Amino acid sequence: MTKYSNEFKVKAIKMVLKGNSISHVAKILNMPDIAPLCRWISHYEHGGISQLLHKNRKYTPIFKQKVIEYKWLHHLSLNQTAAKFSIPKKExxxxxxxxxxxxxxxxxxxxxxxxxxxxxxxxxxxxx
Missing domain, CATH: 1.20.5 (Single alpha-helices involved in coiled-coils or other helix-helix interfaces)
Structure with a gap:
């Protein structure tokens, strides 16, 4: 798993926001996969830079159950659900x-x- 700095993530998001395709930005930045960039964009779209750079937290069992139920009820992907609830997802x-x-x-x-x-x-x- 490759770790990316916050600066790298912000740079990549800005490149996409300027109109570059996700695959083009991943290629320019030598990212082996576009999946992390897609997750970053999803987090950014749901809460801006602060959500993109959100750090890990501990979650209560009740919160976890609420998130899972919401995911199933709304037929969301893991990435969509993580972005909706501001949950950073390990790559x-x-x-x-x-x-x-x-x-x-x-x-x-x-x-x-x-x-x-x-x-x-x-x-x-x-x-x-």
Missing amino acids: LSYVEQLEQENYQLRMENDLLKKWHALMKQWEKEGRH
Whole structure:
């Protein structure tokens, strides 16, 4: 995982705001991936420079539950949710992103299987 300074992040955002494409800015700045820049832009759009440079905090279990429920209810990506709640997100490698997506899809699949089984049971019992 590459660490980027606050100055680097601000410079990259300013380049995009001047009309450069994200991929062009990433290439100029020798970034191996555009994902971090996309996250920075999302944070910037939701709260400006202060949110972009927001430092890690500890979050209560209630806050975490609220964030997860909001994400599911509004069908948001992790980046969109993190930006909405001003949560800085560690930059994941491509493999970590795929693992995280796979985990979420398995959870959703398990939930749908349980729902389907419940619906079958209700039909069998004559409930509708």
